[in-house]
Amino acid sequence: MAWVGGALYFVMVALLVWGAPRASGTVHAVGSLLAVSLLVGVLRRMPLLALAMTLLGATAVVVGPPSAAYASLSVSYQGQFLSYLAVDLVLGFIVATRTRRASIVVVGVSLTVQALVIGGFAHGDNLIVNGVIALLATAASCTVGLLSRERREHAVALRSQEVAEAVTAERLRIARELHDMVAHSIGIIAIQAGVGSRVIQTQPAEAREALRAIETTSRQTLSGLRRTLVALRQADPGTAASGHAPLEPSPGLADIERLAAATADAGVRVDVRRSGEQRPLPADIDLSAYRIVQEALTNVIRHAGTGRCRVAIDYGNDELTVEVVDDGRGATENGSSHGFGIVGMRERVGLLHGHLSAGPRPEGGFRVMARLPLPEPVEAPAEVR
Structure with missing residues (x-):
């Protein structure tokens, strides 16, 4: 032509x-x-x-x-x-x-x-x-x-800048997810391994219990890693039809009690308190709130040097408030012991347009509080008669 x-x-x-x-x-x-x-x-x-x-x-x-x-x-x-x-x-x-x-x-x-x-x-x-x-x-x-x-x-x-920013945002999201998931599990495994090695000769039952906690935590971590890797490979059209068994859903605030039990196995008893009208939350808010609590408990295990802490979850009308408080030794002198944990918390909260405060308490210990705005509930249309 x-x-x-x-x-x-x-x-x-x-x-x-x-x-x-x-x-x-x-x-x-x-x-x-x-x-x-x-x-x-x-x-x-x-x-x-x-x-x-x-x-x-x-x-x-x-x-x-x-x-x-x-x-x-x-x-x-x-x-x-x-x-x-x-x-x-x-x-x-x-x-x-x-x-x-x-x-x-x-x-x-x-x-x-x-x-x-x-x-x-x-x-x-x-x-x-x-x-x-x-x-x-x-x-x-x-x-x-x-x-x-x-x-x-x-x-x-x-377009190139948008692609670069999207790639960076995705890398940060993966880094946060891996850090929050793996750091908590590795912390518990390290503590339980130390307990097991000390009592394996004198208290075999305690050693078996520590090994059981290590096995459970390892399986949960592998499941989380597999879920993350599958999510990263979902761009492949053949992934959905590959015949793999369905994965467990992402964790949320409904799994806080299980997280508290795993933390208790590591030597830190967690007092979970809920207030307000408990209701289903958007998936991103639910996951972020869970990861914030998980990272805060990881810091308690690794840095606080205490045997107890408190987790408070408040379902407000306009916002979800998550607070983790311990009575340990607070921040270290250089303030860098938490690594990327608090940075990841701030990034999660910032993406949801919320507010995070993290720092030592005047009376001793450390406090992490996140406020996450909730979307307005969608009212069902009135039935016309």
Whole structure:
């Protein structure tokens, strides 16, 4: 179809040159603009060839048939040079889509051809007027092409930035999820392994209990890791149909008691208190609240040096409040013992537009409190009778 359009373009040019030799220059210019639409296919595939064809066709329309009768009248038809507006349209497309070096070359060639033709067929004031019009038309087409190029490059840069930000956000999410899940489990396993190694000779029952806690915690951690890895591979269309057994749902506040039991096995008794109207929560809020409590309990196990703590969960009308308080030794001197834990908490709360406070208490110990805004409940429409 592209080559058919190119052939029809030359047929159209021939009709303008030999079919209507005495028509006004404006008619020839409009005909050239209509004819260049036939070169759309060639322009998309080979824009430089399309420019050469347009230059040849516009020049043929301007010069006209080689007859003495028409040559004597060509000077008076100054609108004839407007046929080069078709060349300027193709030139603007090339400037917008090709490299700067190629654009400079084609602009130079186009201006040279137009200058030679105008200089040969226009005289006096008409020479200056047509030269200025040709120069302004070329400058306008190049300006539009440059603006189109900059806009496209800006859009590409924005898309690249959005992709980079999305990748970074996903990496941070995976890092938070792995840290909150693995750090808590490894902390419990390390404590239970230490207890088991100390009492394995003198208290075999206690050693077996420690090994049982290590096994349970390890299985839960492997299940969580598998769930995370499967979620990362869900972009593969064959994953859903691979025949794997369905995974356990993500943890939430309903699993706090089980988390407290695992923490108690590690030597820290957890007093869980709930207040307010307990109700289902959005999945992201439920998971984030659970991870915040999990990370806070991990810090209690690793850093507080105490045997008890308190977890308070308040289901408010507008926000969910989660608080973890211990009476241990609080923050260390350099304040860096919690590593990425509190950083991850702040990121989770920030993504939900909530507020987190974490720091030592005046009366001793450490306190972590997160306030997570809750969406307004959707009321069921009243039944119409």
